[in-house]
Amino acid sequence: MMQVIANGIVAGAGYALFALGFGLVHSTGRFFHMAHGGSYVVGAYLTYVLVSKVGLSSLVGGCGGVLGGAVLGAMMEIAVFRPLRRRNASREGMFLAALGLMVCIQNGVSLVFGDQPVVLRTASVEPGMLFLGARITNVQVCIVATCIAAAASAWIGLQKTNLGMRIRAVASSHELATVYGLRPEAILLLVMVCASALGSLAGILSGFDTDLTPSMGFYAQLMGVAASIVGGIGSVRGSLLGGFMVGLVQHLGVWKLPTQWQEAIVFALVAVCLCIRARGFLRTNWGTKD
Amino acid sequence: MSRRGWIGVVVAAAVVILLVTYFWNRSHYVQGEGKELSIGAVFDLTGSLSYMGQWSLEGAKLAEQEVNEAGGIGGRPIRLLIEDAETNPQKAATILRRFISVNKVPLVIGFNGSSEVMASAPIANKERVVLFSTGAASPHITAAGDYVFRNRLSGALEAGKMAEIAFGMLELRTGMILYIKTDYGEGYAQAFRNRFIELGGNVVAVETFQQGQTDFRAQLSKVTQAQGIEFVYLASHVREAAGILRQAREQDVSQRWLASNAIEAPELFEIAGEAAEGVILTVAKYAPNDPYAKEFNRVYRDVYGRDSEMFAAHAYDAVKLLAEKIEEVGYDSDRIRDALYEVRGYRGVSGTTSFDENGDVIKPVATKIAQNGRFVEIPESRIHEYK
């Protein structure tokens, strides 16, 4: 039982980390960043190349991957999202463009690396540490720790710093922010870079935990969106809550049911949340943060 | 240009493209005096079964080359028309239709995925074209039709053999089945389960996972939950199997693992490392060091730089066998079909091939164990040592 809960928490941490970046972009940029999974998969593969082919250590390779993912995010912002925003694109338009980007990135990875899985494992496969009756590996501890650390830094950054205040201002209203002398476009770029860094971090950790395939980004995207919807998009608290809820539902849900319904349960949950939210749609604040 | 204009351009372009490619294709591949004898080849070069498709392609091309270097058939070279089915049954069926109506081939090989065969078989049977699968395993294919053949062992036989070994030689009585929710997994799991229960064994639980899944911890919790099991039968592709084995070790789930053939690939050790040690699997017998295969493997290694796999050998045999039949009875699908049903004891590189009345083959099944980073065959007489 403890093992099931531990599994759920680890999975949830991964989803939460993804949802964190996703939510950041949503509240400032006002759209569903369906290509967030792109940073996830590119970061992971870049780390793979750096560690396995170039021979760098996991830490350095990981940093390289994070950097790569962040750069990709910046490129997406500058080449696609910013111009679309300038042309007054609608939310659906941005959604579709992001979806298109995701398709391109995933297939690009597939072209370069092929569809078969690659491994980013550096140590031998050993039983994990025993903790309160559950076994968890070092990488898994890392995932949970990173998630908490990222969430904490994000929260502190947004609430306590000047920059954070500016970001929240932009999230609240682009127009007003401009009036007050802030430059929304620069802020949005910064947010995108940070969010993509988080996204690729999630991908890299997942790569160490299991393995890498081109479709890992898409899967993470599905779960990340689920986590955001369930927990509430756009707040740090929401991302954490959503992520852990999805992780736990996924694992506890199949405690008694056949495991093949793992994913279906999550999506059913997402659908239900959306429908419930729809009722209170007009009353909820979608744009502002904590 | 106005909107109307653009619409016109697009439609015209589409029509032109289709017509051009249709006629270009036809002019290149139509049969005639002195021209090539074409054999259609539908492989999964992308998608989840791409590794299989790639090997099959390599084997088939080797055979094509050898046949042509030896003078072809009556002086005419054979030619493989190679297409990618993308591990997608509709695409496979579309390609088959094109081969039939545009290229007018009487024989098509490949079709690694069982659902590809199922989608294409009705067309092959209706149009009287021989569909020769070099890799599909589903038991359903046995009844797929008169024109459908395969030189790969039905999964039912491999899985059934595993059940027999588990019950008879390893003396296991109670177990659990964990399989991948695809046509491959479904076929193997059912076959194992039926045979094991038939023998008197007990299957306590059956769980599944999705293709492409990476986190199997929920499934492993089920393994821990299952009472009194002595083994888990894992019917899966290599990537998922490796993930399961790895995570099982990380969670200290100690069970005996029996597996289906698909896990036999180097990735298993790459991904699962030590966790893969001790897994026993059954697989249609193929070893590059077998007397039949040695020479083939040597050539294969020269050309491709690594050892050959079963699917390459099957594809190679398919091309060679079909070439032989074309030479014997002519380039006609009905006659080739009849000739195939007569095949008994054809010595190919993938072993001895004989077709039964369903177009299935009977081939020996080997038992292997994952040991020290390699798959080692266990002779029948010694399997009981692993109790």
Add this chain to the structure above:
Amino acid sequence: MDYLLHVLVLFFLYAILTTSLDLLVGHSGLLSIAHAGLYGIGAYAAAIVSTHFDISFLGSVAIAMLAGVLVSFCISLPSRGLKGDYFAVLTFALQMVLFHLLNGWDRLTGGPLGISGIPAPAVFGAELDTLAETTLLFASCAGVVFALSRNVATSPFGRVLHALREDEGLTQSLGKHTYRVTIQVCAMSGAFAALAGALYSHYITYVDPTGFTVVESILILAMVILGGPGTILGPIIGAISLVSLAEALRFIGIPASEAASLRQIVYGLALIAIVFLRPRGLARA
């Protein structure tokens, strides 16, 4: 000749799918990523009733369409007040659930092994043996769907849809029941998608879940968007373009193993390009 007829059949199937999706996306402003799921429901419904219960072709098509309508209620009934991309995410989630149902509910659907041996189409007892007859049948169905959709688009009901697309709040304030309208248009769209599914089943005589994934939904959506949502001919153009593109890319000398990924990349780029061309929304009056 058979091959060209086969491509035509595929085109008519996709034309029905794109036209029905366009009712939602182009005319009503409802971005749906569940269309392949509805397609699948129709295909499986037809497959199940014709193999297990020996129902005739026309009967199975009718039942399939009914199933499409019922499942579309799962999308439209609970989604009152859901806007634009939230609605899209809902359909996304439902698509995944539908796929898992088709893949997982072995008893009913055969799971990954699918259902084979579906009888060929037969109209009033006369079985359609030749490809030409089948093509004709599909062409007529596509024609009917097209005509009905055009009718709807130009009718008063269609005008309400367009108003809904532009501004739901305003439409409501003018006294139109947007909720009811949404349910109706979803039902129509679902029925047509299911029709395409039933036709597909009887044509290929084998169904398996892999043809009804979210990727397929995105493909159909891409066709609609590329062709021009909200226009009469748009869905048709989209269907022609992508069906022939898929076949044409085969012939050009790209190594087969790369072709699939390259094709997907082309779709992705095209999607982005279209958004650049029409940033303000999917439709233009």
